[in-house]
Amino acid sequence: MFSRTIISRAVRQTAARSSAFAAVRPTPLSTPAPATSFLLSLASQRRLLSDAVRQAIDKAVASAPVVLFMKGTPETPQCGFSRASIQVLGLQGVDPNKFAAFNVLEDQELRQGIKEYSDWPTIPQLYIDKEFVGGCDIIVSMHQNGELAKLLEEKGVLLKEEGGQAEGETKE
Amino acid sequence: MAQTSITEDSIRAALTERLKATHVEVQDMSGGCGQAFTSLVVSPEFEGKNSLKRHRLVNAALKDEIAQIHAWSAKCQTPDEYEKEMAVTGGKDEPPLDGTEGGKVTGVTE
Incomplete structure (x- = not known):
């Protein structure tokens, strides 16, 4: 009974947070970034990755099959490594509907928190199916050696090819 | 403790x-916005x-x-992989510069 109480309370808290973080919107590949703050209500907690920050990042990571934490937006990357990573995802043909980008420059909590969350010291950071893939070096090398194409294909997150396009032909 | 400066040599030694x-x-791939390697x-x-x-x-x-630095890239190889790549490329196996412009970091670092 005790544990059940705890669990239901945890669920309630999660639900409450979900609404508090309703302003958290991922940035689709094709539309401009909304000027939202990732964790507006948690500005006082700077150093350690609090449960609340962790849960918010959990949610961000789960917000789409392919998630990139980056500097700037897909349209206007603010760092060459973020730019290169976005370019790779575009070249791979990742479906914009299955992709979300979070601009760490818009929120200091996210910017510091994601490094601890992933145990990874740099931005950008790529997640596929909630699993950490790597940063720019890994994204680019997996792009070059074919591993990324294979992974994205397996996860079913690429734009559907139509008819002859698979053979590189233009469809009328 | 005083902050020690990071250099190509200190990273190599470490x-x-x-x-x-x-x-x-x-x-060094710093483009003027801080230390980057x-x-x-x-x-x-x-x-x-x-x-x-x-x-x-x-x-x-x-x-x-x-x-302490503002940007970091790495390519990690085993001795076998390194030797093979050196052989295939005719001695051209180098640190990655993807994401830089002409070997220099651009944009918001740190």
Whole structure:
């Protein structure tokens, strides 16, 4: 009974947070970034990755099959490594509907928190199916050696090819 | 404790000592917005590990150093992989410069 109480309370808290973080919107590949703050209500907690920050990042990571934490937006990357990573995802043909980008420059909590969350010291950071893939070096090398194409294909997150396009032909 | 400055030499020494790297190349890629380095690290400790695990090893070995600089890139190879790539490319196996412009970091770092 005790544990059940705890669990239901945890669920309630999660639900409450979900609404508090309703302003958290991922940035689709094709539309401009909304000027939202990732964790507006948690500005006082700077150093350690609090449960609340962790849960918010959990949610961000789960917000789409392919998630990139980056500097700037897909349209206007603010760092060459973020730019290169976005370019790779575009070249791979990742479906914009299955992709979300979070601009760490818009929120200091996210910017510091994601490094601890992933145990990874740099931005950008790529997640596929909630699993950490790597940063720019890994994204680019997996792009070059074919591993990324294979992974994205397996996860079913690429734009559907139509008819002859698979053979590189233009469809009328 | 005073903040020690990070140099190509200090990074090379750290990787050689902490990862038993047999070959390390460190290159400055700062574009004026702070210290930034890219590296080629060859170590037998990468044997049997995937790319993510190799990078995690390097990140852990250079935890304090990376925390002090503004950008960091690495290419992690085993001695066998390094030798093969050197043979295939005619001696051209270098630190990665993807994401830079002409070998220099651009944009918001730190």
